[in-house]
Amino acid sequence: MLELEGTCKICKYWEKLFEDENACRRFPPQIVYETDLGKIITRFPKTRYYECCGEYKEKVNATK
DSSP states (O other): OOOOTTSGGGBTTEEEEETTEEEEOSSOOEEEEEOTTSOEEEEOOBOOTTOOOTTOOBOTTOOO
């Protein structure tokens, strides 16, 4: 699997949730929608392992 320096896969804020679902936990969850009953649904932004951003911080003991 491709592992570029500075990508989500080796960032300390990135969390692998399921096989094809990953999330960036750098900032609080974002509001996705509000239900008819007034409940607010939030989610962390979904990202792919090869994406990157300006908030990148390398994980301790990250394997490249």
